[in-house]
Amino acid sequence: MKLRYSPTSPYVRKVVVTAIETGLESRIERIPTNVWDAGTDIAEDNPLGKIPALITDGREILYDSPVICEYLDSLHDGANLFPSAGGARWTALRRQALADGILDAGVGRLLESRRPEGERSAKWTERCRGAVSRGLDFLEEEANDLLDRITIGHIAIGCMLGWLDFRFPDDDWRADRPALRDWNEDFSARLSMTSTAPEE
Numbered sequence: 149m150k151l152r153y154s155p156t157s158p159y160v161r162k163v164v165v166t167a168i169e170t171g172l173e174s175r176i177e178r179i180p181t182n183v184w185d186a187g188t189d190i191a192e193d194n195p196l197g198k199i200p201a202l203i204t205d206g207r208e209i210l211y212d213s214p215v216i217c218e219y220l221d222s223l224h225d226g227a228n229l230f231p232s233a234g235g236a237r238w239t240a241l242r243r244q245a246l247a248d249g250i251l252d253a254g255v256g257r258l259l260e261s262r263r264p265e266g267e268r269s270a271k272w273t274e275r276c277r278g279a280v281s282r283g284l285d286f287l288e289e290e291a292n293d294l295l296d297r298i299t300i301g302h303i304a305i306g307c308m309l310g311w312l313d314f315r316f317p318d319d320d321w322r323a324d325r326p327a328l329r330d331w332n333e334d335f336s337a338r339l340s341m342t343s344t345a346p347e348e
């Protein structure tokens with residue numbers, strides 16, 4: 149399998165962490181991809197122009213990260229990261245959606261901050277910040293329930309928190325969120341996380 153890859157993308161990191169946790173990492177070749185490069189050919193694999201995109205051994209091309217992660221989870225015999233049914237499944241998917249949504253808002257804020265000064269919208273930036281902040285507050289309330297076995301929800305939350313630290317190191321999300329801080333300290337020590345920390 150081939151993965152359109154960047155070491156700074158938190159969505160790509162979800163896929164790589166999933167591959168490591170499921171023992172599939174050695175079957176995936178990473179294709180470095182800069183989606184912001186004017187000459188990028190990413191649209192040939194993903195019409196949305198985004199990474200991650202996974203080219204399977206059967207030459208099917210999959211996106212986005214939730215689809216790729218669930219596909220990888222179908223390829224191994226260990227404990228599933230996507231619970232197969234019932235409440236556990238919906239909780240894991242909802243947690244993944246929340247973490248991915250916080251990322252989407254964080255990326256929105258980051259891209260806005262990179263626009264020329266006169267073109268930035270303070271209203272949009274505030275909207276993005278609000279979504280991130282409310283999402284983190286919700287996770288603080290839920291953090292003590294994250295101590296069960298890991299799922300795609302845990303991976304998405306861990307990758308999201310790692311990306312916030314990487315892109316917004318001065319935002320102290322830990323200050324009023326001790327339970328989430330403690331959970332993250334444990335989760336980010338997993339080999340799948342330490343070996344995939346984002347770097348420029």
Ligand SMILES: N[C@@H](CCC(=O)N[C@@H](CS)C(=O)NCC(=O)O)C(=O)O
Nearest residue numbers: 157159183197198199200212213214
């Ligand atoms: N929902 C997508 C989001 C993917 C995404 O936004 N990737 C970013 C890189 S971090 C990207 O490729 N952005 C390029 C663009 O938005 O044009 C997923 O979960 O895979």
